[in-house]
Structure formats: C-alpha cells, structure tokens
Amino acid sequence: MATITVDGKEIEIGDNERLNVIQAADRAGVSIPFYCWHPGLSVVASCRMCLVETGTKNKETGEISMVPKLVPACQTPAKDGTVVVTNSPKVKANQNFVQEGILLDHPVDCPICDQAGECWLQDYYFEFGHQERRADIHPFTSKRRELGPHVSLFADRCVMCSRCVRFTREVSGEGELMVIDRGSHAEIDVFPGFPIDNKMSGNVNDICPVGALCSTDFLYEQRVWFLEAQNSVCTKCSTGCATQMHVNQNQLYRIQPRFNPNANDWWMCDAGRYENQFVTAPERLDGVVIRRNNAWEPLDWPHAIREVYNHVADVALNHGGSHLAVVLSPFLSCEEAYLLASYAVSILSDVTLVVGKIPVVGHDEKFKSGFTIRAEKCPNRRGVEEIVKHFGKQPLDWDGMLAKIATGEIKGAYVTGGYGDPWIDDAEAAKFEHLESLVVQDILPSPLARRAKLVLPGVTAFEKDGSYVNHAGLIQSASWGLRPHGGAHVDGQTFSDLLGRRGIYNAADVLKELAAKVPFFARCTDGVPPAGLNLVTGQEKHPLTTELGTVTHPTPTFRSEGSRMLEVETPTR
Amino acid sequence: MQPDDKSIKWVREPQLGIAGRMYLTPLFDGLATTAKHFFSTVKGDGFTRQFPEERPEFGNPLIYRGVHRLNKDDEGRVKCVACFLCATACPAHCIDIVGTEAPWKDREKYPQSFVIDELRCIFCGMCEEACPVDAIELTSLFDLTGASREEMIFDKEKLLSVYDMTVEAEPMKSKSMAEAAGQPAGKGH
Numbered sequence: 001m002a003t004i005t006v007d008g009k010e011i012e013i014g015d016n017e018r019l020n021v022i023q024a025a026d027r028a029g030v031s032i033p034f035y036c037w038h039p040g041l042s043v044v045a046s047c048r049m050c051l052v053e054t055g056t057k058n059k060e061t062g063e064i065s066m067v068p069k070l071v072p073a074c075q076t077p078a079k080d081g082t083v084v085v086t087n088s089p090k091v092k093a094n095q096n097f098v099q100e101g102i103l104l105d106h107p108v109d110c111p112i113c114d115q116a117g118e119c120w121l122q123d124y125y126f127e128f129g130h131q132e133r134r135a136d137i138h139p140f141t142s143k144r145r146e147l148g149p150h151v152s153l154f155a156d157r158c159v160m161c162s163r164c165v166r167f168t169r170e171v172s173g174e175g176e177l178m179v180i181d182r183g184s185h186a187e188i189d190v191f192p193g194f195p196i197d198n199k200m201s202g203n204v205n206d207i208c209p210v211g212a213l214c215s216t217d218f219l220y221e222q223r224v225w226f227l228e229a230q231n232s233v234c235t236k237c238s239t240g241c242a243t244q245m246h247v248n249q250n251q252l253y254r255i256q257p258r259f260n261p262n263a264n265d266w267w268m269c270d271a272g273r274y275e276n277q278f279v280t281a282p283e284r285l286d287g288v289v290i291r292r293n294n295a296w297e298p299l300d301w302p303h304a305i306r307e308v309y310n311h312v313a314d315v316a317l318n319h320g321g322s323h324l325a326v327v328l329s330p331f332l333s334c335e336e337a338y339l340l341a342s343y344a345v346s347i348l349s350d351v352t353l354v355v356g357k358i359p360v361v362g363h364d365e366k367f368k369s370g371f372t373i374r375a376e377k378c379p380n381r382r383g384v385e386e387i388v389k390h391f392g393k394q395p396l397d398w399d400g401m402l403a404k405i406a407t408g409e410i411k412g413a414y415v416t417g418g419y420g421d422p423w424i425d426d427a428e429a430a431k432f433e434h435l436e437s438l439v440v441q442d443i444l445p446s447p448l449a450r451r452a453k454l455v456l457p458g459v460t461a462f463e464k465d466g467s468y469v470n471h472a473g474l475i476q477s478a479s480w481g482l483r484p485h486g487g488a489h490v491d492g493q494t495f496s497d498l499l500g501r502r503g504i505y506n507a508a509d510v511l512k513e514l515a516a517k518v519p520f521f522a523r524c525t526d527g528v529p530p531a532g533l534n535l536v537t538g539q540e541k542h543p544l545t546t547e548l549g550t551v552t553h554p555t556p557t558f559r560s561e562g563s564r565m566l567e568v569e570t571p572t573r
Numbered sequence: 574m575q576p577d578d579k580s581i582k583w584v585r586e587p588q589l590g591i592a593g594r595m596y597l598t599p600l601f602d603g604l605a606t607t608a609k610h611f612f613s614t615v616k617g618d619g620f621t622r623q624f625p626e627e628r629p630e631f632g633n634p635l636i637y638r639g640v641h642r643l644n645k646d647d648e649g650r651v652k653c654v655a656c657f658l659c660a661t662a663c664p665a666h667c668i669d670i671v672g673t674e675a676p677w678k679d680r681e682k683y684p685q686s687f688v689i690d691e692l693r694c695i696f697c698g699m700c701e702e703a704c705p706v707d708a709i710e711l712t713s714l715f716d717l718t719g720a721s722r723e724e725m726i727f728d729k730e731k732l733l734s735v736y737d738m739t740v741e742a743e744p745m746k747s748k749s750m751a752e753a754a755g756q757p758a759g760k761g762h
C-alpha cells in the first residue's frame with residue numbers, strides 16, 4: 001500500500017495502481033482542474049491548469065520536503081509518501097492565470113456555443129476563474145469550418161489542449177488532425193484534402209473540453225441542459241459499447257459513449273453514434289396486422305396475442321413440437337429471449353428453438369488503441385445462444401432452419417427481428433412462403449413480414465429495458481429512453497402476455513428469474529452493475545463511480561464525489 | 574392541548590339581528606357604492622374610461638409587460654441568436670425555438686422558427702431578462718385578442734411585425750434605457 005497525502009488528508013492506494021496525482025487526489029475527494037490530460041490518451045502536460053505543489057514525506061522522520069516549483073499533477077506519479085497541496089495561494093494564482101490566459105482570446109459566445117452547459121472552461125471559470133477582464137480584446141464571431149463529415153471546428157474557441165490531435169494519433173490511428181502555426185496563431189486543422197473521416201471520428205467532439213469541436217450532426221439541434229440521459233448499450237455490433245442516450249420530449253438527440261473498461265473504454269464508433277435513423281423511420285411498423293382473405297387487417301393487441309397462439313401453437317399441436325420453429329433474434333435482450341424461449345417450450349417441450357440470423361459485415365476492424373468494431377452486427381448473439389442451448393431440445397441456427405424448411409420438416413415459424421438494417425432478401429424470404437403459418441415480429445417492414453400471416457410490431461433497444469451479452473461474454477443493461485413507436489409493444493411485454501403473465505413486463509424481475517433458472521446467467525441475481533458482468537470469465541473491472549459517466553461533462557471522468565461538477569441531477573423515472 | 578385549556582379563547586359567531594337576517598344592510602352598502610361611482614362619473618372625474626376609444630396611459634411603457642416582440646438588428650434581420658435562454662428561463666414553457674446555422678456571413682446561429690404561445694404565457698418578463706442580446710422584449714400592447722387558440726400562437730413573422738408596429742413608440746430598451754441613463758447605446762455584449 002502506498003500512502004499519499006492530499007491537502008493534509010492521507011489516502012492509501014494499491015501498490016501497482018500507477019495513478020497520477022489527479023487520480024490520487026480524486027480518491028481523496030479533491031478535484032484538480034485539468035484540460036489536456038485524458039485518462040485514455042498520452043500525457044503532454046501542456047495546458048498547465050493542473051499545476052499543484054508536491055513534495056515527499058520521509059517515512060521515518062515524518063519530515064516533508066516540498067518541491068519549490070509547481071508541477072503538473074497529470075504528469076506526476078502518485079508514489080508512496082507523495083504529498084500534494086492543491087489549495088495553496090500559489091496553486092490558486094496559477095489556476096487563475098491559466099484561465100485568464102485562455103479567456104484572453106476566447107470568443108465567449110456561450111449563448112450560441114453547443115458546448116455551453118457541459119463546457120469545462122465555463123465550469124472552471126466559476127470555480128477557478130479570474131472574474132474581471134483586464135485585456136479588452138473583443139475580436140471574434142466564431143465561424144464554423146467542417147473538418148470531416150461529423151466534425152465541425154470553431155477555431156476561436158480552441159484551448160489548444162491537443163486532446164483531439166492525440167486521439168487521432170493514438171486511438172483511431174489515422175492522425176488526420178494536427179496543430180498548424182505557432183504560439184497565439186496555433187490552430188487545429190486537417191491537411192487539405194484529407195478530412196477527418198475515420199470510423200471513430202465522433203469521439204473528438206466528446207473529448208474536446210470546450211466548444212471548439214462540435215458534432216455536425218447534433219449542431220444547434222438542442223441545448224444540452226434540456227437533455228435527459230439514460231444508460232444504454234449500442235446494438236450496432238457485438239462489441240456492445242456502453243453508451244448514454246440523450247433524449248428530450250421523446251426525441252433522441254444524441255448518443256455518447258459511457259466509460260466501460262470492459263467493453264469500449266471511453267470510445268464508440270460513428271456507426272453506433274450516428275446511424276440510428278431507423279428508430280424514427282417513417283416506415284416503422286406501428287400496429288398489429290393480420291392477413292385475412294389476402295388483405296391486411298389491423299388487429300388489437302389482446303386479439304393479436306390469441307392469434308399468435310392460434311397460428312403457432314396449432315402447428316405444434318397438429319404436427320408435433322419439432323415442426324414449429326421459434327426464432328430468437330440476436331437483437332432481443334436476454335430477458336426477452338428467455339421469455340420467448342419459455343413460451344415456446346410451454347407449448348410443447350420439443351419446439352425447435354432457433355438462433356436468429358447473425359448479420360456479419362466485412363471483417364473486424366481493430367484500431368490503434370485496441371478498440372474494435374466487430375463484423376458481427378448484433379448485440380446479443382452470446383446471450384441468445386445460451387438461452388437457446390438451455391431450453392431447446394435440438395437448437396438450430398438460421399441456416400439449419402432454412403434447410404429444414406426446405407425439406408418440409410418445419411411447417412410453421414414465429415420469427416423475431418429487430419434489425420436496424422435490411423436483413424433478409426426476397427429470395428431468402430421466399431423460402432418461408434409455403435409454411436402453414438408464419439408470424440413475424442419486427443420493427444421495419446421486410447420481405448419476410450410481407451409474406452407473414454400475422455405481423456407484430458416490436459421496438460428498438462432505445463425503447464426497452466434489457467440486457468445484452470457482447471462478444472466477450474460481458475452482460476450489460478440498457479434502459480429505455482423513448483416510448484414505444486406508435487402502437488408497438490415492448491417485445492418483452494408481448495412475450496409476457498403470451499405466457500399469460502399478468503401486469504407490466506419488468507426486465508429487472510425477469511433477469512432475476514433468468515439468473516435463477518439458467519446457470520450461465522447466475523451472476524446476474526442482483527442485477528447488472530454499470531460496467532457489466534463477464535459471464536464467461538467471471539472477472540471484470542469495476543471502476544469507481546466517479547470514473548463512470550460519459551467522457552464529457554456533466555460527469556467528466558475522475559471527478560470526485562462531492563465536487564461541484566458531480567452535482568448534476570440524473571433524471572430518474 | 575385540552576378543550577378546557579385556560580389559554581384557549583372561545584369566540585362565538587356574532588348573531589345576526591332582524592335587519593341582518595333580511596340582508597338589507599349589505600344591500601344598501603352595495604347600492605351606496607354604485608351611487609357614489611354613478612355621481613362621480615356624471616360629475617366627470619374620469620373614473621370610467623371609454624375603452625377602446627380611449628386608451629389608458631401607462632406610467633412607463635418601457636417596463637410594461639404586454640405582448641412580446643422580436644427585435645431586429647441594424648440590417649433588419651432578426652436579432653435573436655437562438656440561444657434558447659428565454660425558453661430555458663420561461664416558467665410557462667411557452668417558447669419553442671428551432672435553431673439553425675445563420676445564412677449570413679457575420680452571424681453563426683439564428684432561429685429558423687420562433688414561436689410563443691401567448692395564451693400560455695404569464696407575462697412575467699423572464700424571457701426579456703434572460704436574453705443576452707436584447708432580442709425579445711415585452712411591449713405595452715395589452716389588449717390582445719384572437720378568435721382561436723391557433724391565432725394566439727405567435728410565430729417569428731408575427732413577433733417581428735409587433736416590432737415594426739411598436740418600435741416608433743417604444744424604442745429598443747437596450748437603447749432607450751442607456752440613453753435614459755446618459756450613456757451612449759452599446760452594441761450589445
């Protein structure tokens with residue numbers, strides 16, 4: 001154990017934790033302001049905001065010898081005996097001057113700056129700022145310049161922390177961004193003709209502590225203080241990045257990564273962040289329809305539930321359970337997959353359970369930091385497979401089922417979808433044509449839904465509670481942030497109704513039940529913590545609560561509990 | 574505390590007498606007020622106004638809180654920069670703004686749409702207080718009428734037209750107030 005003294009308070013940190021003074025002080029409940037340091041990037045110690053007084057305490061004599069100069073906390077390792085002083089007049093004066101220096105040529109156009117409300121410069125100004133303006137420079141109107149498809153630069157607002165530059169060099173690895181010119185003329189830019197268009201480019205908007213880099217997609221859409229955050233999990237690939245969805249008045253405004261050392265660290269890819277148009281697509285299925293006399297007729301939910309039974313159970317009861325295929329989509333949450341599997345085996349125990357089609361696009365893409373965008377474009381293959389394995393007498397995969405349909409062995413199917421992208425083509429859907437009955441539950445119309453006898457609308461991950469198991473066996477929970485689209489029901493509710501359970505579907509209760517029934521999920525008995533649980537290795541990192549939250553404000557990483565920055569109301573439902 | 578506690582003082586409702594029970598006294602009290610006003614009006618002390626022919630006067634129209642207007646800048650463009658601060662401050666949640674990039678070189682953001690539900694507004698003036706560029710102001714127009722709810726939802730054009738209507742009589746407050754204080758009108762900021 002190493003003992004560190006921060007402002008007179010002694011704390012202990014583990015021997016091989018390798019913390020810097022900012023992190024160590026954070027453990028002691030003292031927050032040191034910083035701009036250029038980011039836990040996921042290399043240390044440059046260029047902003048000078050974090051300067052503190054340090055020294056060493058002699059273990060035997062208890063004598064403290066201080067370093068005469070201020071040192072950057074971000075660059076100073078916290079070792080046994082390190083003494084840190086963050087509240088001396090010298091430190092305060094430095095913070096004050098750094099703030100004044102930045103504000104000398106800062107436009108302070110907060111009213112039209114998208115960062116306002118989550119701007120580090122704004123917040124630090126109140127805490128450490130120099131309250132009066134001594135130089136009278138009133139230059140600028142910030143004009144926007146696009147550096148790439150998702151990244152807008154307002155050069156005047158930049159504080160030259162170089163986080164963005166380091167990100168493109170160290171994390172995404174493409175190195176598009178650079179600092180041009182020197183001194184007070186320094187500016188962030190790209191080389192002409194080489195925009196920042198890597199697949200993780202959106203992250204630079206998050207890590208920019210001020211409004212210099214703004215997301216073009218979110219630009220001027222909404223002021224951040226109107227947004228309500230919900231923890232979510234990205235469903236775009238099987239990495240399962242921990243995310244936060246930001247919603248106002250039932251409209252999804254933006255998605256940001258949430259720190260999770262077990263899945264995505266501080267980052268997420270642009271596909272997960274920006275390609276969510278399917279959620280509000282006008283063609284979303286929004287009511288139950290049934291095919292009668294070759295025409296679609298709308299149906300209400302209570303009748304729909306009965307019709308599902310008529311359609312699928314009849315096949316099983318007339319021909320035997322194995323002739324009915326119930327397809328569990330890898331977009332279903334574990335709770336939902338469990339309910340649907342329970343329903344299927346409650347009809348007849350030998351009903352064929354099928355793992356839905358696994359969409360695979362290209363190859364895994366690994367970035368310099370190790371962040372990987374996976375080729376497997378679904379969130380929950382692992383979870384669904386485990387449930388199918390547990391409940392199914394002869395579990396099948398999608399191709400196996402297609403083969404059995406071709407031989408006529410399977411006579412009816414209940415297919416769940418939920419894919420955000422087109423997932424089945426006409427030729428494949430045609431194979432289902434001669435089935436006696438076909439019930440499709442999906443979010444978007446598809447060639448398969450067109451051939452169904454009964455179509456039930458489902459919802460996206462943004463509209464439901466549920467847990468997903470990523471490629472590595474990490475289970476993470478997501479909360480709903482949007483109400484179900486139109487007349488759609490949360491899939492879990494539909495399955496719960498099919499099982500004849502009363503009341504409203506509650507994912508947390510179902511997860512408990514699942515943990516008790518299926519050994520693979522046994523660790524989820526008490527729910528899933530924000531950083532998830534690895535169900536395969538049984539081991540994962542659990543960052544301190546202060547390290548969670550998004551990379552950006554309102555809960556910047558490593559803000560200590562009790563610091564002013566954390567006093568942000570997290571909306572509860 | 575017990576009901577027989579010494580510190581409790583019991584009072585009884587006063588009993589009405591005969592006149593009281595016939596409600597004559599209050600009746601005559603009321604008639605007396607009516608008569609007083611009748612005679613004073615006949616005498617012509619201006620107690621009653623012939624609204625709307627005769628308009629009331631305000632002490633200071635600059636601090637009156639009536640219908641909103643959206644001010645224009647020197648080039649006649651809407652002054653608002655779509656910062657949403659008025660919408661944030663508004664306790665009645667009646668301001669709805671859609672911001673977008675400005676089409677002008679010297680300005681970055683402007684309101685594509687700016688709507689105030691005048692029926693929902695409580696005319697508190699918080700929006701005016703919040704605005705960093707003095708773009709929204711409450712005028713002294715108070716007799717606001719409309720035949721439907723929709724008509725009372727003012728959009729950007731209507732709010733700008735209120736500016737045109739009132740700017741003569743009520744110059745922009747940032748200017749008029751500065752002049753009143755004997756300072757040259759600043760450019761904002």
Ligand code: SF4
Pocket residue numbers: 106107108109110111113114115116117119120121122157210211212
């Ligand atoms: S970067 Fe921060 S301080 Fe600067 S204009 Fe934007 S919100 Fe204001």
Ligand code: SF4
Pocket residue numbers: 157158159160161162163164165188207208209210212213
């Ligand atoms: S653009 Fe933002 S992240 Fe990049 S150097 Fe400037 S302030 Fe830092």
Ligand code: SF4
Pocket residue numbers: 659662663664665666667668689693694695696697698699700701
């Ligand atoms: S006067 Fe008050 S209630 Fe009316 S729009 Fe302004 S802030 Fe809202």
Ligand code: SF4
Pocket residue numbers: 652653654655656657658659660670700703704705706707708709
């Ligand atoms: S506060 Fe002023 S500038 Fe901001 S949106 Fe309202 S009217 Fe426009």
Ligand code: FES
Pocket residue numbers: 033034035036037044045046047048049050051072073074075
């Ligand atoms: S955070 Fe330490 S110098 Fe910038």
